[in-house]
Amino acid sequence: MFKLLKYALxxxxxxxxxxxxxxxxVLVAISxxxxxxxxxKVSLSLMNIMIMIVPLIAAVFATTHxxxxxxxxxxxxxxxxKRIHVFLxxxxxxxxxxxxxxxxxxxxxxxxxxxxxxxxxLLVVGVVLSAVFAGFxxxxxxxxxxxxxxxxxxxxxxxxxxxxYDGLVLYIIYSFADYxxxxxxxxxxxxxxxxxxxxxxxxxxDISALMGYTGAFFQEFFSEFMGVxxxxxxxxxxxxxxxxxxxMKFKKRDF
Amino acid sequence: MxxxxxxxxxxxxxxxxxxxxxxxxxGNSYAIMGPNGSGKTTLIKTVLGMVIPDQGEILVKGxxxxxxxxxxxxIGYMPQIGRYPANMKIGQLFSMMKDMRPEIKVYDTELVExxxxxxxxxxxxxxxxxxxxxxxxxxxxxxxxxxxxxxDEPTAGLDPIAVEILKKKIKKEREEGKLILITSHILSDxxxxxxxxxxxxxxxxFFADTIESLKEITDEDRFSPAIARLxxxxxxxxxxxxxxxxx
Amino acid sequence: xxxxxKLTLFLLFCCSSLVLNAGQIRIKAGESIQKAVDRAVSGxxxxxxxxxxxxxxxxIRKSISLIGENYPVLDGQGKGNxxxxxxxxxxxxxxxxxxxxxxxxxxxxxxxxxxxxxxIIRNNILEETFFGLHFSNSKRLSILDNKINAxxxxxxxxxxxIHLWKCSHSVIAxxxxxxxxxxxxxxxxTDTQAKENLIERNMRYGLHFMFAHDNSYIRNTxxxxxxxxxxxxxxxxxxxxxxxxxxxxxxxxxxxxKDISDSKVIGNIFLKNTIGIYMEGSSRIDFEENTFNExxxxxxxxxxxxxxxxxxxxxxxxxxxxxxxxxxxLNTLTENYWDKxxxxxxxxxxxxxxxxRPINLYSVIVEKIPASVILWRSFMVNLLDKMEKILPTLxxxxxxDESPKMKPYDFS
Numbered sequence: 001m002f003k004l005l006k007y008a009l010x011x012x013x014x015x016x017x018x019x020x021x022x023x024x025x026v027l028v029a030i031s032x033x034x035x036x037x038x039x040x041k042v043s044l045s046l047m048n049i050m051i052m053i054v055p056l057i058a059a060v061f062a063t064t065h066x067x068x069x070x071x072x073x074x075x076x077x078x079x080x081x082k083r084i085h086v087f088l089x090x091x092x093x094x095x096x097x098x099x100x101x102x103x104x105x106x107x108x109x110x111x112x113x114x115x116x117x118x119x120x121x122l123l124v125v126g127v128v129l130s131a132v133f134a135g136f137x138x139x140x141x142x143x144x145x146x147x148x149x150x151x152x153x154x155x156x157x158x159x160x161x162x163x164x165y166d167g168l169v170l171y172i173i174y175s176f177a178d179y180x181x182x183x184x185x186x187x188x189x190x191x192x193x194x195x196x197x198x199x200x201x202x203x204x205x206d207i208s209a210l211m212g213y214t215g216a217f218f219q220e221f222f223s224e225f226m227g228v229x230x231x232x233x234x235x236x237x238x239x240x241x242x243x244x245x246x247x248m249k250f251k252k253r254d255f
Numbered sequence: 256m257x258x259x260x261x262x263x264x265x266x267x268x269x270x271x272x273x274x275x276x277x278x279x280x281x282g283n284s285y286a287i288m289g290p291n292g293s294g295k296t297t298l299i300k301t302v303l304g305m306v307i308p309d310q311g312e313i314l315v316k317g318x319x320x321x322x323x324x325x326x327x328x329x330i331g332y333m334p335q336i337g338r339y340p341a342n343m344k345i346g347q348l349f350s351m352m353k354d355m356r357p358e359i360k361v362y363d364t365e366l367v368e369x370x371x372x373x374x375x376x377x378x379x380x381x382x383x384x385x386x387x388x389x390x391x392x393x394x395x396x397x398x399x400x401x402x403x404x405x406x407d408e409p410t411a412g413l414d415p416i417a418v419e420i421l422k423k424k425i426k427k428e429r430e431e432g433k434l435i436l437i438t439s440h441i442l443s444d445x446x447x448x449x450x451x452x453x454x455x456x457x458x459x460x461f462f463a464d465t466i467e468s469l470k471e472i473t474d475e476d477r478f479s480p481a482i483a484r485l486x487x488x489x490x491x492x493x494x495x496x497x498x499x500x501x502x
Numbered sequence: 503x504x505x506x507x508k509l510t511l512f513l514l515f516c517c518s519s520l521v522l523n524a525g526q527i528r529i530k531a532g533e534s535i536q537k538a539v540d541r542a543v544s545g546x547x548x549x550x551x552x553x554x555x556x557x558x559x560x561x562i563r564k565s566i567s568l569i570g571e572n573y574p575v576l577d578g579q580g581k582g583n584x585x586x587x588x589x590x591x592x593x594x595x596x597x598x599x600x601x602x603x604x605x606x607x608x609x610x611x612x613x614x615x616x617x618x619x620x621x622i623i624r625n626n627i628l629e630e631t632f633f634g635l636h637f638s639n640s641k642r643l644s645i646l647d648n649k650i651n652a653x654x655x656x657x658x659x660x661x662x663x664i665h666l667w668k669c670s671h672s673v674i675a676x677x678x679x680x681x682x683x684x685x686x687x688x689x690x691x692t693d694t695q696a697k698e699n700l701i702e703r704n705m706r707y708g709l710h711f712m713f714a715h716d717n718s719y720i721r722n723t724x725x726x727x728x729x730x731x732x733x734x735x736x737x738x739x740x741x742x743x744x745x746x747x748x749x750x751x752x753x754x755x756x757x758x759x760k761d762i763s764d765s766k767v768i769g770n771i772f773l774k775n776t777i778g779i780y781m782e783g784s785s786r787i788d789f790e791e792n793t794f795n796e797x798x799x800x801x802x803x804x805x806x807x808x809x810x811x812x813x814x815x816x817x818x819x820x821x822x823x824x825x826x827x828x829x830x831x832l833n834t835l836t837e838n839y840w841d842k843x844x845x846x847x848x849x850x851x852x853x854x855x856x857x858x859r860p861i862n863l864y865s866v867i868v869e870k871i872p873a874s875v876i877l878w879r880s881f882m883v884n885l886l887d888k889m890e891k892i893l894p895t896l897x898x899x900x901x902x903d904e905s906p907k908m909k910p911y912d913f914s
Binding site for chain 2: 003004007008009010014015069072074075077078079080081082083092194252254255
């Protein structure tokens with residue numbers, strides 16, 4: 001397993017994409033740091049990158065990588081190694097590469113110009129969302145035999161979770177405005193990893209607003225041990241669920 | 256050595272293998288033939304565990320391959336087109352493959368030497384030509400001195416010198432009593448390298464016996480016309496099938 | 503500081519002794535304060551040595567000084583008021599007053615003044631008092647350097663820290679008030695100045711005044727009070743260089759302004775409040791050089807407000823800058839700095855060339871359906887907001903700053 005991961009990681013880290021992605025992140029982080037006067041504003045600007053661009057790149061890259069590596073995966077499958085290990089080594093390599101690019105890309109400017117808790121949260125959210133969407137991408141890839149189709153599915157999932165879902169939630173909130181909605185919306189947020197990541201950031205950036213009205217309910221929820229555990233658990237589930245489903249299919253898939 | 260027992264496989268609506276049974280014995284070299292889409296590659300892949308049959312089982316050395324991965328250390332596999340991680344170097348690929356079979360300590364580097372791969376070990380796999388990649392694939396298949404060799408179109412894309420080296424090696428291994436499965440469209444190669452012919456048609460075994468008996472049955476002296484005859488017969492498959500198929 | 507206090511004390515003492523030829527009465531723990539006060543004549547000083555004086559309902563009606571050495575403890579033992587004062591030229595200093603009654607019926611207080619003039623209440627410590635310092639119908643009071651602290655759990659179990667009713671021409675400075683219902687409560691109080699007080703963690707309001715005209719509030723800090731600061735029905739108020747911090751909650755405000763007019767709010771800092779300023783029915787107030795940072799809403803400006811001017815303020819890191827409830831805009835926003843401004847400055851006059859609309863569409867939605875705040879900063883909401891910026895539909899078109907600053911002001 002670790003041998004497989006070692007080689008998969010070695011290949012992916014040396015790819016041009018890894019370098020470009022890291023460079024892109026460094027440039028984005030540097031320019032945001034240069035333009036913004038305080039850390040709060042840096043977090044704000046980076047947040048859109050983390051919850052929009054990072055999942056998008058993760059989804060597209062992971063799908064492409066899976067199909068580009070299909071022959072290599074086949075070669076591995078002909079070797080005396082477990083299928084699960086082949087799968088996990090590929091997925092983990094993608095996740096590790098994406099995370100590493102983020103950590104280096106954003107971490108470097110952070111070390112240089114400082115960071116606060118919201119920036120650290122942001123980085124964690126970015127890493128988790130990368131993992132979630134890499135999982136989605138692998139899920140789409142193992143269920144289709146066509147690269148274009150798989151990319152289409154990955155993109156659809158990305159659009160669904162970062163745009164369509166919130167539209168539906170807003171619609172629901174609007175439709176049932178006369179009812180107490182706090183618990184329902186909270187539950188709905190749990191069902192979307194992008195929203196979960198975003199809400200964790202809101203707890204840092206918009207705490208004052210969240211303390212007002214029913215917002216206090218959200219704030220209380222996320223400042224309690226149970227709430228944090230639940231949110232973290234759900235995020236973990238979002239990382240594991242697509243990956244597990246993809247792995248189960250991978251075990252039975254024909255190559 | 257390899258028993259394929261009543262396996263069937265569907266890809267969607269397409270039935271690729273139909274209640275398919277075969278035995279492969281050590282010391283023999285099998286030519287697996289058949290038109291495109293007859294199930295050759297699927298057969299190889301089920302043996303390797305890359306395609307999972309819907310029904311039936313495959314035993315290698317008497318052990319079912321289902322959920323098993325250790326048996327693959329007995330097999331050297333040379334894929335039709337070997338594609339490798341673009342950024343990995345040849346040397347690294349070899350050491351990775353060795354890493355995966357830590358129990359094997361003695362390597363058969365004959366092909367590595369003859370193909371002069373040692374001198375290229377720092378070349379990235381992404382930069383290699385198709386032929387060189389085939390050489391790498393071939394060298395890897397033989398590296399661990401496995402009991403079973405599965406070679407999918409082994410000579411395609413190789414230059415004439417390399418083809419001769421590879422053929423010599425295959426013959427040598429066969430003489431050492433290995434089980435060899437070869438698919439190829441080049442019949443002369445197959446005649447030279449194999450002693451058993453398996454002809455697949457539409458997911459069924461149309462013929463499986465020695466090449467001698469193939470010639471006998473088809474009334475042909477040479478290999479190629481015999482195969483051509485088989486192909487003709489497949490057109491009248493339904494009538495011929497029962498009398499011809501051996502299990 | 504201590505030396506200065508001693509010096510003023512000394513001077514005061516000299517003056518009074520010169521004019522009145524005053525005497526001095528010292529008492530020890532265990533002796534009755536009331537008896538000592540009764541013995542004293544106007545101009546005398548009663549000095550309490552340190553120790554415990556379990557006594558309540560002490561009545562002072564003559565111009566004396568009551569001074570404690572090393573904070574003698576006046577323990578009201580939960581019975582009514584500890585000291586009641588009605589008189590002129592009275593000084594109360596250096597006492598530690600604890601445990602008044604906890605009744606709303608008689609508004610028990612640490613020290614309660616009626617119909618008094620020219621009194622100084624200085625450097626006292628009040629703990630677990632129902633009301634801390636309670637003044638009614640008095641003039642020219644100096645309330646200085648007192649520390650007033652209560653630890654009740656619920657709002658109805660405690661009164662106000664510094665409570666003035668129908669008073670005028672007074673100074674409330676350098677006091678610390680915490681744990682009371684309202685930190686400073688003023689009703690019908692005029693020509694009074696509150697400055698440099700630290701008012702924090704009170705149950706209801708840090709500062710609460712009604713019908714308290716012509717007063718000024720300078721360099722006070724109001725922090726983490728249940729509902730911030732609420733001021734109502736008042737004219738001619740000056741609020742300058744105060745800090746309003748961390749007032750968090752469904753109805754917590756940096757300042758709630760209700761029916762306030764002809765006033766100035768200058769150079770204040772509003773930091774991390776759910777709502778920085780909430781105003782309704784208020785008019786002709788100038789807001790200048792204020793800093794609004796990290797608030798949920800910097801400003802909630804109800805349509806019932808008019809002729810207010812917001813000029814040269816900094817709005818930074820607020821979730822929402824302004825929200826309102828109508829479409830009519832009768833107030834002026836000009837030359838403020840808005841960190842959300844995305845315009846340009848081609849003529850390089852440090853004023854943006856296109857106006858800034860500080861009302862966010864989504865804040866209107868959040869106003870209607872509070873639970874929708876959870877979708878804030880999502881991609882979809884950003885899109886909605888961008889669309890609204892181009893084509894205002896739900897937000898009042900006229901609510902805008904025609905000349906937004908490109909760079910924040912430096913008020914430090």
